[in-house]
Amino acid sequence: DVKVTQSSRYLVKRTGEKVFLECVQDMDHENMFWYRQDPGLGLRLIYFSYDVKMKEKGDIPEGYSVSREKKERFSLILESASTNQTSMYLCASSLEGMSTEAFFGQGTRLTVV
Amino acid sequence: SQKIEQNSEALNIQEGKTATLTCNYTNYSPAYLQWYRQDPGRGPVFLLLIRENEKEKRKERLKVTFDTTLKQSLFHITASQPADSATYLCALSRSNTGKLIFGQGTTLQVKP
Numbered sequence: 681d682v683k684v685t686q687s688s689r690y691l692v693k694r695t696g697e698k699v700f701l702e703c704v705q706d707m708d709h710e711n712m713f714w715y716r717q718d719p720g721l722g723l724r725l726i727y728f729s730y731d732v733k734m735k736e737k738g739d740i741p742e743g744y745s746v747s748r749e750k751k752e753r754f755s756l757i758l759e760s761a762s763t764n765q766t767s768m769y770l771c772a773s774s775l776e777g778m779s780t781e782a783f784f785g786q787g788t789r790l791t792v793v
Numbered sequence: 794s795q796k797i798e799q800n801s802e803a804l805n806i807q808e809g810k811t812a813t814l815t816c817n818y819t820n821y822s823p824a825y826l827q828w829y830r831q832d833p834g835r836g837p838v839f840l841l842l843i844r845e846n847e848k849e850k851r852k853e854r855l856k857v858t859f860d861t862t863l864k865q866s867l868f869h870i871t872a873s874q875p876a877d878s879a880t881y882l883c884a885l886s887r888s889n890t891g892k893l894i895f896g897q898g899t900t901l902q903v904k905p
Contacts, residue, residue, distance in 0.1 A: 778887065
């Protein structure tokens with residue numbers, strides 16, 4: 681079974697802190713994604729990576745950066761956390777190409793106070 | 794701008810009936826369309842994928858249609874059960890890299 685593991689289920693951080701959300705997949709997938717999910721807005725793509733050290737901006741990259749130094753690990757970085765970044769963050773992975781399903785982690789509920 | 798729209802209002806139906814969910818898109822020419830199920834507090838789970846040159850795809854009680862002229866996909870659950878209650882999300886991919894964009898999801902409630 682494909683497993684996508686996010687480092688934390690719940691996280692509380694202070695405004696202005698630098699926050700790291702980690703995601704690891706164990707199926708050698710080329711693609712990895714970070715989404716945030718807010719009520720009524722669905723899943724919005726923050727960043728997408730299609731290979732090690734390769735990344736592409738999603739629809740809402742402002743205030744975020746990513747790192748993919750190894751194929752299995754994709755990190756989302758909040759450079760200076762703000763209260764409007766309080767959300768559910770979901771990581772996913774898939775094989776390369778357009779016709780492959782995405783596998784999701786369990787999500788990280790981040791609260792910025 | 795590119796947009797994917799699903800009914801934001803929850804869909805309430807009686808057990809045994811067919812549930813039909815809609816996914817519309819604009820300014821987008823997806824090669825593939827996918828449907829996912831999401832239960833509260835969990836990540837989405839893949840259900841079905843349909844290609845742009847396919848009109849219909851079935852899997853057990855699920856059926857998906859894809860009309861590239863209308864820019865619409867319909868997702869049907871026949872003989873619905875209370876266990877089908879969840880949020881259903883459609884997703885589109887076009888780029889060769891596999892970038893996947895989601896709609897906002899529709900919540901389905903099946904009453905016994």
